[in-house]
Amino acid sequence: MAELLFYLLSLGAIGFGIGVIRTHMPLYSVLSLLGTFFCLAGIYLLAGFPFLAATQLLVYAGAIMVLFLFVIMLLNLGDRDELNRQTGVALSGPRLAAAGICAGLLGLAGLIAAGWGGKVTPTEAVAAGGVDRLNDIAEVLFGRYMLPFEAASLLLLATMVGVMSLAKRQRGEETEAGDTGWPWHKGVEQ
Amino acid sequence: MLTSYGPILVLIAVVLAFAVGNIIISELFGKKTISIAKGDPYECGSRPVGGARLRLSIHFYLVAVLFILFDVESLLLIPWAVAARGFAGAGVGGVVFAEVLGFVAVLGVGLAYVWRKGGLRWDR
Amino acid sequence: MSLPLHLAALAAPRSATNQINDFLTGVKPDFVPDWALPLTTALISVGIAVAIISLVAMSGTWLERKVSGHIQCRYGPMRVGWHGWLQPIADGVKLLLKEDMIPLGADKPLYLLAPALVLASILGAMAVFPLAPDFYFADIDLGIFTILALTSTTTIGVVMAGWSSNSKWSLYGAMREAAQVVAYEIPLGISLLVPVMVAGSFNLLEVSNGQAGGFGVLNWYIWPWVNPFMGPAFLLFFIAILAETKRAPFDLPEAESELVAGFMTEYSGIRWSFFFMEEYAAMFLYCVVGSFFFFGGFESPLTSLARATDVHLLVQVAAAVTIIAKGYAGLFLMMWLRWTLPRVRIDQVMTLGYKYLTPLALACVLGASVWEVFLAPVLPWR
Numbered sequence: 001m002a003e004l005l006f007y008l009l010s011l012g013a014i015g016f017g018i019g020v021i022r023t024h025m026p027l028y029s030v031l032s033l034l035g036t037f038f039c040l041a042g043i044y045l046l047a048g049f050p051f052l053a054a055t056q057l058l059v060y061a062g063a064i065m066v067l068f069l070f071v072i073m074l075l076n077l078g079d080r081d082e083l084n085r086q087t088g089v090a091l092s093g094p095r096l097a098a099a100g101i102c103a104g105l106l107g108l109a110g111l112i113a114a115g116w117g118g119k120v121t122p123t124e125a126v127a128a129g130g131v132d133r134l135n136d137i138a139e140v141l142f143g144r145y146m147l148p149f150e151a152a153s154l155l156l157l158a159t160m161v162g163v164m165s166l167a168k169r170q171r172g173e174e175t176e177a178g179d180t181g182w183p184w185h186k187g188v189e190q
Numbered sequence: 191m192l193t194s195y196g197p198i199l200v201l202i203a204v205v206l207a208f209a210v211g212n213i214i215i216s217e218l219f220g221k222k223t224i225s226i227a228k229g230d231p232y233e234c235g236s237r238p239v240g241g242a243r244l245r246l247s248i249h250f251y252l253v254a255v256l257f258i259l260f261d262v263e264s265l266l267l268i269p270w271a272v273a274a275r276g277f278a279g280a281g282v283g284g285v286v287f288a289e290v291l292g293f294v295a296v297l298g299v300g301l302a303y304v305w306r307k308g309g310l311r312w313d314r
Numbered sequence: 315m316s317l318p319l320h321l322a323a324l325a326a327p328r329s330a331t332n333q334i335n336d337f338l339t340g341v342k343p344d345f346v347p348d349w350a351l352p353l354t355t356a357l358i359s360v361g362i363a364v365a366i367i368s369l370v371a372m373s374g375t376w377l378e379r380k381v382s383g384h385i386q387c388r389y390g391p392m393r394v395g396w397h398g399w400l401q402p403i404a405d406g407v408k409l410l411l412k413e414d415m416i417p418l419g420a421d422k423p424l425y426l427l428a429p430a431l432v433l434a435s436i437l438g439a440m441a442v443f444p445l446a447p448d449f450y451f452a453d454i455d456l457g458i459f460t461i462l463a464l465t466s467t468t469t470i471g472v473v474m475a476g477w478s479s480n481s482k483w484s485l486y487g488a489m490r491e492a493a494q495v496v497a498y499e500i501p502l503g504i505s506l507l508v509p510v511m512v513a514g515s516f517n518l519l520e521v522s523n524g525q526a527g528g529f530g531v532l533n534w535y536i537w538p539w540v541n542p543f544m545g546p547a548f549l550l551f552f553i554a555i556l557a558e559t560k561r562a563p564f565d566l567p568e569a570e571s572e573l574v575a576g577f578m579t580e581y582s583g584i585r586w587s588f589f590f591m592e593e594y595a596a597m598f599l600y601c602v603v604g605s606f607f608f609f610g611g612f613e614s615p616l617t618s619l620a621r622a623t624d625v626h627l628l629v630q631v632a633a634a635v636t637i638i639a640k641g642y643a644g645l646f647l648m649m650w651l652r653w654t655l656p657r658v659r660i661d662q663v664m665t666l667g668y669k670y671l672t673p674l675a676l677a678c679v680l681g682a683s684v685w686e687v688f689l690a691p692v693l694p695w696r
Binding site: 195197198199200201202204205206208209210212213215216217219221222223226228229230231232233234249250253254256257260261264267268271272273274275276277278279283284287290291294297298301305310311 | 364415434459479480493503507510514515516664687688
């Protein structure tokens with residue numbers, strides 16, 4: 001059951017990942033990415049890291065997705081025709097070859113890793129001792145990784161400053177409404 | 191892991207089935223009439239003006255980024271909240287509290303900066 | 315090599331699912347194949363959960379109309395059944411028979427998917443809520459954290475609904491919803507850390523157990539002698555859940571006087587009702603969470619009394635009655651507020667969320683931790 005779920009989720013993650021780059025609409029891209037995140041969260045859960053899985057949902061599916069959606073709306077990337085041609089990646093010979101080589105290399109790396117580490121199934125990874133208790137996480141986070149923890153706050157601070165300067169620069173360029181010209185409105189008598 | 195989280199997945203699956211089932215029932219018994227005017231988006235009875243894909247204000251972007259930052263912050267505080275009494279029992283409560291205080295203080299400075307720069311003002 | 319997991323193992327050791335499985339094993343006739351058993355168990359237990367959720371949602375709509383009616387010196391629904399108590403069923407039938415409209419300009423797949431997604435994410439979170447100390451579906455150490463993670467994904471469904479409807483009202487409603495929900499998720503999460511710190515756990519059952527004793531009342535976390543920062547934390551939590559569930563005075567995403575119906579303007583029939591089910595389920599869920607973390611969970615004088623009799627079933631029933639009563643009390647409070655307070659403006663929503671609630675919630679957690687780390691060890695009653 002766990003193995004089957006693992007393979008299903010992996011397939012789902014890859015499928016949604018392909019969807020991210022194959023779709024013509026930015027919003028569909030974002031939603032495919034969301035699907036990938038959900039599948040990854042499921043894999044974390046199977047591997048015995050519920051905290052990581054919930055974090056994945058909360059931060060990526062909750063927060064980052066909302067940010068992406070806002071950015072898409074901000075740039076007004078609707079479903080206009082000229083955009084469709086730019087965002088969709090057409091399949092061509094060289095691209096397929098490149099994708100094939102990448103996939104082959106990844107597979108090889110996976111095989112090598114499996115060969116070196118011995119065969120590790122997802123359920124065995126749990127037995128290998130994941131840190132899934134919050135108390136254990138707290139112990140390492142506030143003990144051994146004290147400095148990275150403090151550094152994280154500085155990183156967040158730097159991000160805040162960066163975001164503010166970005167937003168300041170864009171201010172004043174806001175428009176009230178996007179352009180018209182809806183494909184569905186063309187055929188309707190005005 | 192599957193033992194404790196499985197029920198959630200099962201429940202989600204059943205709820206989706208429930209939703210689809212209800213929609214099918216509705217499709218079967220509900221009436222359907224299609225007309226162009228009816229398919230128009232609702233704009234208080236007038237003919238729709240322009241498209242609906244409006245540009246958003248930059249404020250939304252700011253809100254979303256600030257949310258991510260504070261979300262990460264509260265995530266990092268979660269293990270501490272659970273273990274705080276354990277730390278106190280182990281005699282390191284003060285040290286860990288100082289760590290967290292430093293962490294929150296830096297982010298407090300960040301919030302004050304954004305506030306000061308007008309990033310939290312919605313009317314501008 | 316792998317764990318031999320099947321559906322029966324989906325349940326934790328003493329959970330409701332296992333009790334149902336035991337019962338079914340006892341009554342199973344011979345001609346029924348073995349594999350049907352775990353499947354039936356899963357279906358029955360999920361059926362119970364879905365039944366509870368729909369009952370809550372249906373009674374919520376009725377209660378809302380009655381409460382709002384009486385606050386405005388009206389009766390509310392009176393026709394269908396005694397004081398209109400069958401009104402939700404009549405409404406349900408009506409909604410099923412209504413036309414399920416799809417606007418011509420809508421993005422069809424997203425438009426169709428959004429309501430189901432919204433419903434699934436909130437009801438998935440319901441699985442974490444234990445109905446009684448020994449009757450639950452998922453006993454999860456990260457209980458409340460899982461609830462927060464699952465409910466945070468409802469935003470995606472709402473944005474999908476708003477964007478795909480191809481209506482200005484819908485889009486504005488959805489964007490407001492997204493901005494508001496994310497802004498208040500932070501004070502919500504941080505204010506919950508105060509009781510989590512006192513309990514030392516995220517598990518709803520453990521949190522409830524931590525408040526046992528004191529005649530079922532005196533050890534509730536809300537009392538200042540447990541932790542004086544608990545009261546302010548609860549206030550922050552309550553304001554945050556009002557915003558999270560889009561309730562007045564934070565009902566901007568569906569503000570009927572400005573945005574028609576916000577993100578669900580273009581929805582009709584049964585799909586529209588999914589959004590309503592989500593809203594009432596979310597309200598109830600958050601109220602129950604508040605009861606668990608601040609108001610004793612299963613603990614009440616009733617539960618203490620039942621525990622004194624030492625009858626297992628009686629304790630379970632008393633605990634279930636307690637938690638559901640507390641949930642409905644919270645629901646009533648939210649409805650009362652809706653008809654008392656005027657709607658706030660979007661800039662006020664954002665100001666309140668980021669400038670006041672977030673810093674206050676952080677201060678609360680730090681203050682509470684000072685109490686827990688430095689004072690609680692020397693307090694005679696802790």
